Amino acid sequence: MTLVNTNFEPRLAHRRRIGWFFAFACASMVVLAVFVLGVLLISVADQGWRWLSLDFLDNFPSRLNPEKAGVKSALFGTLWLIGLTAAVSVPIGMAAAIYLHEYAAKGKLTRFIELNIANLAGVPSIVYGILGLAVFIRLCGLGRSVLAGALTLSLLILPVIIIASREALAAVPDSIRLAAFGLGATRWQTVRSHVLPAAIPGMMTGVILALSRALGEAAPLIMIGALTFITFVPEGPLDTFTAMPIQIYNWIDEPDLIFQELAGAGILVLLGMLLPMNAVAVGIRAWHQRRKAWS
Amino acid sequence: MTGITGIVRIKERLIHGVLFLCALASVATTAGIIWVLAAESYLFFQELHLLDFLFGLRWAPLLEPKSFGVLPLVCGTFLVAGGALLVAVPIGLGSGIFLSEYAPSRVRSIVKPILEILAGIPTVVYGYFALMFVTPHIIQPLAPGTDIFNAASAAIVVGIMIIPTIASLCDDAFRAVPQSLREGAYALSATRLEVSTRVVLPSAMSGVIAAVILAFARAIGETMAVTLAAGAMPRLTLNPLVSIQTMTSYIVQVSLGDTPHGTIEYQTIFAVGMLLFLVTLTFNVIAQGVLRRFREAYE
Numbered sequence: 269m270t271l272v273n274t275n276f277e278p279r280l281a282h283r284r285r286i287g288w289f290f291a292f293a294c295a296s297m298v299v300l301a302v303f304v305l306g307v308l309l310i311s312v313a314d315q316g317w318r319w320l321s322l323d324f325l326d327n328f329p330s331r332l333n334p335e336k337a338g339v340k341s342a343l344f345g346t347l348w349l350i351g352l353t354a355a356v357s358v359p360i361g362m363a364a365a366i367y368l369h370e371y372a373a374k375g376k377l378t379r380f381i382e383l384n385i386a387n388l389a390g391v392p393s394i395v396y397g398i399l400g401l402a403v404f405i406r407l408c409g410l411g412r413s414v415l416a417g418a419l420t421l422s423l424l425i426l427p428v429i430i431i432a433s434r435e436a437l438a439a440v441p442d443s444i445r446l447a448a449f450g451l452g453a454t455r456w457q458t459v460r461s462h463v464l465p466a467a468i469p470g471m472m473t474g475v476i477l478a479l480s481r482a483l484g485e486a487a488p489l490i491m492i493g494a495l496t497f498i499t500f501v502p503e504g505p506l507d508t509f510t511a512m513p514i515q516i517y518n519w520i521d522e523p524d525l526i527f528q529e530l531a532g533a534g535i536l537v538l539l540g541m542l543l544p545m546n547a548v549a550v551g552i553r554a555w556h557q558r559r560k561a562w563s
Numbered sequence: 564m565t566g567i568t569g570i571v572r573i574k575e576r577l578i579h580g581v582l583f584l585c586a587l588a589s590v591a592t593t594a595g596i597i598w599v600l601a602a603e604s605y606l607f608f609q610e611l612h613l614l615d616f617l618f619g620l621r622w623a624p625l626l627e628p629k630s631f632g633v634l635p636l637v638c639g640t641f642l643v644a645g646g647a648l649l650v651a652v653p654i655g656l657g658s659g660i661f662l663s664e665y666a667p668s669r670v671r672s673i674v675k676p677i678l679e680i681l682a683g684i685p686t687v688v689y690g691y692f693a694l695m696f697v698t699p700h701i702i703q704p705l706a707p708g709t710d711i712f713n714a715a716s717a718a719i720v721v722g723i724m725i726i727p728t729i730a731s732l733c734d735d736a737f738r739a740v741p742q743s744l745r746e747g748a749y750a751l752s753a754t755r756l757e758v759s760t761r762v763v764l765p766s767a768m769s770g771v772i773a774a775v776i777l778a779f780a781r782a783i784g785e786t787m788a789v790t791l792a793a794g795a796m797p798r799l800t801l802n803p804l805v806s807i808q809t810m811t812s813y814i815v816q817v818s819l820g821d822t823p824h825g826t827i828e829y830q831t832i833f834a835v836g837m838l839l840f841l842v843t844l845t846f847n848v849i850a851q852g853v854l855r856r857f858r859e860a861y862e
Binding site for chain 2: 278280283284286287288290291293294295296297298300301302304305307308311312315359360361364366367368371372380381384385386387388390391392394395396397398399401402403406423426427430454455456477480481483484485486487490491493507513516517520521528531532535538539542543546550554
């Protein structure tokens with residue numbers, strides 16, 4: 269006749285103990301991830317620090333004289349590449365995001381474009397390399413030039429820029445647009461003078477992260493044939509080139525130990541460019557979240 | 564005044580058109596990818612039967628006797644990507660739960676950018692890490708006699724690479740679960756563990772599954788780390804301690820050599836590229852489908 273189960277035992281102490289164990293396990297996963305990052309950076313630095321010097325930045329790669337090898341051609345190639353990639357991908361990416369978020373009517377075409385961009389973001393970088401090889405090298409006859417490399421990388425990071433820029437536009441409240449329309453502004457006037465200024469910091473974060481991804485890409489550049497031994501600095505967009513990740517790959521592939529150390533030094537130079545870019549992007553985001561113009 | 568409005572209207576139209584063209588650039592990219600891959604693959608499959616390609620057990624396009632069975636490459640790809648998930652899912656999911664359910668906001672704001680650094684490190688660096696550290700200092704002491712190039716080291720570094728993808732997508736999914744659900748469970752005297760695993764995790768399951776599938780697709784498409792760490796030996800094996808070859812590293816191998824344009828060896832990179840494209844596309848579409856179909860809507 270007992271309706272109430274008198275044997276009810278919450279066993280709270282036991283459950284809490286398991287809970288602590290679980291919390292500890294989750295926290296240690298985070299610690300493990302951070303620890304792995306530390307090991308990675310230290311093991312690279314350990315290999316490469318001896319070769320890091322101003323001469324390393326100012327010398328050309330050399331097979332006969334590895335002691336005097338440097339990354340000048342790769343460094344300049346990478347700077348050319350990033351400059352051209354930014355010049356092509358940033359305006360197009362931002363414009364596409366503005367169209368999709370501010371202009372496009374919610375129809376089938378818009379949905380198709382959006383779906384298409386989401387899927388492009390998941391296409392492996394090497395497939396973009398195949399595209400670049402067939403279109404820019406064979407079809408357009410650009411040769412193994414900086415321009416061909418930059419166009420390939422632009423296609424690669426375009427979806428990333430569009431998605432990030434759209435998110436930044438979506439974070440701008442509608443009241444700002446409505447207020448501008450209410451005062452008789454046209455759509456472009458609204459976008460240019462009110463929506464864009466509010467969205468630019470968020471867009472910048474996405475753009476910088478996308479460019480830093482392009483900076484580290486090697487696979488698409490190898491596809492279009494950038495893996496050549498080059499001891500000069502490109503002087504125009506149609507010159508052949510090499511880039512930091514390519515030069516690093518080249519050195520890793522050499523059997524001698526000294527080249528492995530050079531690769532380590534090259535990685536330190538590359539990370540020395542990448543990590544500050546990431547830090548700036550994250551910094552802009554944090555700063556922007558703290559002082560949004562509209563809240 | 565009317566003249567000015569006319570000019571303004573034309574300008575608006577013009578800007579609208581330019582912006583639209585930029586949005587179409589992405590569609591053109593997709594069309595370009597499909598056209599390029601399909602055109603060269605078509606030539607390839609005129610010389611070789613599709614089934615011989617898909618189900619052949621031997622991949623030796625550069626050696627005599629030639630053989631174009633892609634299964635060893637597919638096997639190598641899935642071996643590395645599957646191994647990467649074994650590394651990344653526990654660490655990524657654990658980190659995601661910690662970040663969203665346990666970490667104070669200050670810890671969170673420090674840890675999240677650090678995890679993002681892992682995603683920002685170039686893949687060629689991970690390849691270097693696999694060759695210089697993971698293989699000699701972790702795998703070879705545990706399994707003496709392992710090849711310098713082996714699938715396990717590739718799987719480990721690709722796993723590290725996709726931790727942030729899983730952690731950050733899981734964190735987003737957990738944080739989308741409304742606080743009221745957690746508070747309801749706490750009111751019934753659930754512990755934090757029970758809230759995390761029996762309320763938050765089931766509610767966010769679609770997001771977690773999508774995160775894992777997306778990370779898997781990324782691991783399949785990963786190129787440089789795998790090329791450097793896993794070697795170039797197409798082999799139909801599940802043994803992670805030997806050298807294998809993935810679809811991506813095969814494409815790199817051919818493009819590094821001087822295979823003449825127009826030969827069947829040259830066309831293989833498009834056929835393998837097509838397969839790679841279709842496989843990653845399938846997983847991406849599945850992940851989006853999971854998110855759409857099984858999302859618990861709370862608002």
